[in-house]
Amino acid sequence: MREYYSTQLALVVGLLILVVSAFFAFRQSPELLEHRESAAVKAAVALPHPVAGMEQCHDCHGLKSDLPYPVKHTGWSDQSCTRCHQAPD
Ligand code: HEC
Ligand code: HEC
Incomplete structure (x- = not known):
């Protein structure tokens, strides 16, 4: 039982870290999202x-x-x- 919850906790914390780092990555470099389009636009x-x-x-x-x-x-x-x-x- 305990083991089950710690697995869940690890998953939730891992997801949170991913979301938070993705948020700050895009805040810092919004051009990350535009990359594909701007390449096509340039070409x-x-x-x-x-x-x-x-x-x-x-x-x-x-x-x-x-x-x-x-x-x-x-x-x-x-x-x-x-x-x-x-x-x-
Ligand atoms: C996402 C960006 C994008 C959009 C939207 C787009 N094109 Fe293009 N188009 C390109 C790129 C990049 C090329 C360069 C050649 C290739 O990809 O083969 C090109 C090539 C062309 C060519 C040939 C030019 C050549 O020198 O051979 C024509 C004609 C053309 N597009 C017309 C259109 C028309 C009409 C539309 C709207 C229906 C359109 N394009 C929408 C990116 C785009
Ligand atoms: C009445 C016919 C006609 C319509 C409508 C038209 N075009 Fe063209 N298009 C041409 C002709 C003719 C050429 C090549 C001759 C020139 O250099 O003007 C050309 C050239 C192009 C080229 C460059 C192709 C190359 O090989 O370099 C692109 C890109 C293009 N058109 C996109 C568009 C887009 C986007 C639209 C809509 C907004 C559009 N055309 C509407 C007739 C048309």
């Missing part, structure tokens, strides 16, 4: 054309269009494109 080419009037990206860049986007873009919404592909001003 994305800037738009060679304006967005205005061309919001329907899929019309021209869908997989079956003349200028298809990479296959891994499949299923991404038109609204998402400019999160990575910077529009010219």
Whole structure:
């Protein structure tokens, strides 16, 4: 019985330590969470054309269009494109 509780206690304390250290790690370096996206954002080419009037990206860049986007873009919404592909001003 006693042994059972000490195992539980060890688990709870271990979890607490994990949560607390994760909290402080992200507080100290919030960029830890953004890492994946910023790498993709950096790798994305800037738009060679304006967005205005061309919001329907899929019309021209869908997989079956003349200028298809990479296959891994499949299923991404038109609204998402400019999160990575910077529009010219
Ligand atoms: C009317 C058709 C059309 C629409 C709509 C359109 N584009 Fe384009 N896009 C083009 C053409 C044509 C080119 C290549 C010619 C150029 O340099 O302007 C191009 C080039 C690109 C490129 C660079 C490709 C490369 O190989 O360098 C990206 C990225 C891109 N478009 C993203 C988008 C995004 C994001 C949207 C939606 C906001 C969009 N396009 C909407 C026609 C379109
Ligand atoms: C998560 C970031 C991200 C988003 C969102 C995104 N792209 Fe891309 N895109 C990239 C990266 C990175 C590349 C570089 C080439 C690759 O991955 O093969 C790329 C490549 C492209 C290319 C080919 C450019 C070339 O030079 O060959 C086109 C066209 C394109 N994207 C259009 C779009 C469209 C349209 C959308 C919205 C449906 C979109 N992208 C959303 C990151 C993104």
